[in-house]
Amino acid sequence: MTTYRLLLVALGALILTGCAAPPPAAAPAEKDLLDIIRERGVMRVSTDANYAPQSYFDEQTKTWTGFDIDVAYEVGRRLGVQVEFVTPDWSAITAGNWARRWDVSIGSMTITPEREKVLDFTPPYYYTAAQFGVRSDLQDAIKGLDDLAGKTICVGEATVYEEYLNGKLNIEGILVQPPADVKVATVKTDLECIQSMQAGRKDYDAVLTASNVLDSAIKNGAPVAVVGPAVFADRIGISIDKAAKPNAKFLAALSKIVEDMHADGTLSALSKKHFNGFDLTKLPR
Numbered sequence: 001m002t003t004y005r006l007l008l009v010a011l012g013a014l015i016l017t018g019c020a021a022p023p024p025a026a027a028p029a030e031k032d033l034l035d036i037i038r039e040r041g042v043m044r045v046s047t048d049a050n051y052a053p054q055s056y057f058d059e060q061t062k063t064w065t066g067f068d069i070d071v072a073y074e075v076g077r078r079l080g081v082q083v084e085f086v087t088p089d090w091s092a093i094t095a096g097n098w099a100r101r102w103d104v105s106i107g108s109m110t111i112t113p114e115r116e117k118v119l120d121f122t123p124p125y126y127y128t129a130a131q132f133g134v135r136s137d138l139q140d141a142i143k144g145l146d147d148l149a150g151k152t153i154c155v156g157e158a159t160v161y162e163e164y165l166n167g168k169l170n171i172e173g174i175l176v177q178p179p180a181d182v183k184v185a186t187v188k189t190d191l192e193c194i195q196s197m198q199a200g201r202k203d204y205d206a207v208l209t210a211s212n213v214l215d216s217a218i219k220n221g222a223p224v225a226v227v228g229p230a231v232f233a234d235r236i237g238i239s240i241d242k243a244a245k246p247n248a249k250f251l252a253a254l255s256k257i258v259e260d261m262h263a264d265g266t267l268s269a270l271s272k273k274h275f276n277g278f279d280l281t282k283l284p285r
Contacts, residue, residue: 033240034079034250037103042082044102045072049087051191053216053274054108067274071125072106074266075238078257089188091158094119098241104254108210110160110234113170120247121237122255125267126280129230130161131211135197136223138205145228148179154193154204157186160234161208173233173283191217198222212275219276233283 037043047068049057055066064085076083086102093105096118108128111121132153134142142148155161163169165184185204187193193207194217207214211230218224238254240247261267262281271280 030246032249033103033244033247034253037081037250038079040081042084043072043076043079043104044084044086045076045107046088046093046098046102046105047072047085047107048090048189051108051189051213053212067126067270068106068108070270070274071261071267074261074270075104075106075254075257078260079253090156093239094158096241097243100241100244103240103244103250105239108236109239110171111237112160112163115239118242119239120242120251121239122251122258124235124237124283125258125261126236126271127283128210128212128234128236128280130164130208130232130234131214131230132206132208132227133194133214133218133224134206134227135202135204136225139225139227142206142227145176145179145231148182148206148227150181150183151179151205152183152185152203153179154185154187154190154196154207155209156190156192157188159190160232161190162186164232165208169232171232171234173235174231175233176229176231178231194222194224197224212278212280215276235283 047055047064049055051066053066055064055068058065069085072083072085088102093107094109094115109115111124132145132148142151153165155165160169160171162184164174165178165182167178187196190207190209191213193204193209194214196203197207206227207224208231214224214226218226238258240251240254267281268279271278
C-alpha cells in the first residue's frame with residue numbers, strides 16, 4: 001500500500017472516531033418532594049372543611065379554622081413556605097396515589113397497617129379516643145354498649161370507625177369489642193352524622209366518632225349523649241403519598257418538625273386551645 005493510501009486510511013479512521021456518539025450523560029437526579037415544595041413556595045395540604053374542632057371553613061370570616069389547620073400553618077412556617085388547603089374526599093386521601101394533587105395530609109388520620117401500605121407517616125402528633133354518642137331521645141333506652149346491639153350506627157366513610165364496627169380495624173389500641181349485629185351507615189364525615197341528628201332526622205340511632213368531636217358537638221348544643229366508655233385509642237399522624245417519590249427528605253423534615261413541636265410545647269398548646277383545655281398529645285390509657 002502506498003504512502004498516499006495509508007494516509008487516506010488513517011484519515012478515515014480519525015474521522016470515524018471523531019464522529020462517534022459520546023457516551024450518554026447521566027440522568028439528573030429527581031428532586032425530592034421537599035425541594036419541589038420549597039421551590040414552589042407553597043405546601044398543598046388536604047383537609048376537611050366540616051370536621052370541627054379539627055378543621056372547618058368558617059363561612060362568616062372566610063377563613064380556615066381548627067387544630068389541624070393551626071398545625072398545618074405551623075408546619076408551613078417551619079418549612080418556610082405558605083400553606084394552601086384542598087378538600088378531596090376522605091376515601092381518596094386514605095387510598096394513596098394522590099397524583100401530586102396535594103402534598104400532605106394534616107387531617108387527623110389514624111395510623112393503621114393498611115394505610116401504611118400506601119402512605120408514609122410521621123410520628124403521632126396527637127391521639128384520640130373513639131366514643132359512641134346516642135341520640136338524646138334514645139338515651140333512656142340505650143345506656144350502655146350492649147344496648148347498641150342491632151342498632152344503626154352512623155360513621156364517616158373510609159374511617160377507622162367504619163373499620164372498627166365491621167371488625168376490620170387492626171391497631172393495638174382497641175379497648176372494647178364492637179357491639180353485636182350493628183347496622184353501619186356511612187356518610188362523608190362522621191360530623192355529618194351529628195348534624196343529621198341536630199336537624200331532627202332519625203336515620204341513625206348513634207354515631208361513633210372521636211371523643212373530642214363528640215364533646216365539642218355536645219357543648220354546642222347537639223342532641224347527642226355519650227354512651228359507654230371509649231372503645232379504642234388511636235395514633236394520629238401526618239401522612240404523605242408513597243407514590244410521590246422521592247420523598248424521603250420531606251418525610252424526615254415533617255417528622256423532625258413533629259418531634260420539635262412536641263418538645264417545645266407547641267402541639268400541647270394548640271390541643272388545649274382547640275379541645276376545651278385538654279392535652280391530647282399523649283396516648284390515652
